[in-house]
Amino acid sequence: MVKIEKLKRASAQNVVVLREVPYAEAKSLVEDYLKNNKTAYISEIVDDLRLDLKTVHRIVEELEKENKIT
Structure with missing residues (x-):
């Protein structure tokens, strides 16, 4: 029972x-x-920004194509 409670808290x-x-x-x-x-x-x-993973990935790809990041 203790293991289950620890797992719940960790999750x-x-x-x-x-x-x-x-x-x-x-x-x-x-x-x-x-x-x-x-x-x-x-x-x-x-x-850190609490944004959706797919959205951030798409944005990073766009910024790379726009040469705003490397």
Whole structure:
């Protein structure tokens, strides 16, 4: 029984509640994030900004194509 309670607490600590923001706003947030954090994993951006993984991935690809990030 104790193991189950520990597992429940550990799982709850890793939950990220995502925000719903318009795409243009999300793109601006990601761009600003990357200006302040020269290197970052997509997962870090997702966690810190609480944005959807697929959306962040798409935004990062767009920013690369626009030569705004390398």
